[in-house]
Amino acid sequence: MNQELRELYQEVIIDHGRRPRNFKVLEGHTHSQTGYNPLCGDRLQLFLQIRPGPRPVIEEASFQGEGCAISMASASLLTECLKGKTPTEAKALFQQFHQLLTGDDASTREGLGKLQVLAGVRAFPTRIKCATLAWHALLGALDQGETKPDDPVSTE
Ligand code: ZN
Numbered sequence: 766m767n768q769e770l771r772e773l774y775q776e777v778i779i780d781h782g783r784r785p786r787n788f789k790v791l792e793g794h795t796h797s798q799t800g801y802n803p804l805c806g807d808r809l810q811l812f813l814q815i816r817p818g819p820r821p822v823i824e825e826a827s828f829q830g831e832g833c834a835i836s837m838a839s840a841s842l843l844t845e846c847l848k849g850k851t852p853t854e855a856k857a858l859f860q861q862f863h864q865l866l867t868g869d870d871a872s873t874r875e876g877l878g879k880l881q882v883l884a885g886v887r888a889f890p891t892r893i894k895c896a897t898l899a900w901h902a903l904l905g906a907l908d909q910g911e912t913k914p915d916d917p918v919s920t921e
Contacts, residue, residue: 777882782834785841787827794825796909800902802894807832809840811902815852823847823855828899835883835892840899842880852907859900866893 791797791812799810809830816822826847828840847855862880866887874881886896 771885774882774885777879778834778838778885781838781841785828785837787841787844788829789827790829791825791827794827796906798902798906798909800830800898800905802832802836802898804891805833805836805895807836807895807898809836809899809902811840811844811899811906813847813903813906821852823850823852828902832898833892833895835886835895836898839883839896842883843899843903846878846880847903855903856907859904862900863897866896 790810791814793814794812795815795817796813797810799808801808807830809828809832812825812827812829813823814825816824826844828844830837830840846858850858858877858880861877862883865874865877865881865884874884883896886892
């Protein structure tokens with residue numbers, strides 16, 4: 766990664782870390798999950814509003830919490846990109862994102878959009894848990910929904 770790009774990436778992380786988007790309790794949320802990263806002390810709660818049906822869709826996402834710039838920026842970017850996705854798509858995105866941070870396959874970057882700014886975290890293995898905290902909360906929140914008997918499971 767060249768210097769210019771690195772600086773741009775850092776700018777986005779600092780911006781989202783300082784002024785996180787969708788930083789609020791979501792009124793009327795259908796799912797929520799807290800996450801805690803003891804390694805760094807990051808703590809957050811993720812909220813989702815999912816429209817039920819044969820093809821459930823995440824209509825809104827938000828979070829609240831406190832932690833390092835990476836955890837807050839990652840949560841902020843995550844909530845921005847969830848809107849309009851199905852839970853299945855969101856889970857697939859997590860796989861891609863995790864691969865971006867831990868794998869060595871550059872092709873997985875396609876479709877990640879802005880989330881790519883967090884690629885630099887791969888150079889700091891101890892910070893990966895900061896970057897994935899909101900995502901683990903996301904998976905927890907989605908799994909909660911699937912255990913509800915009256916909530917149809919997507920078979921996509
Ligand atoms: Zn952290």
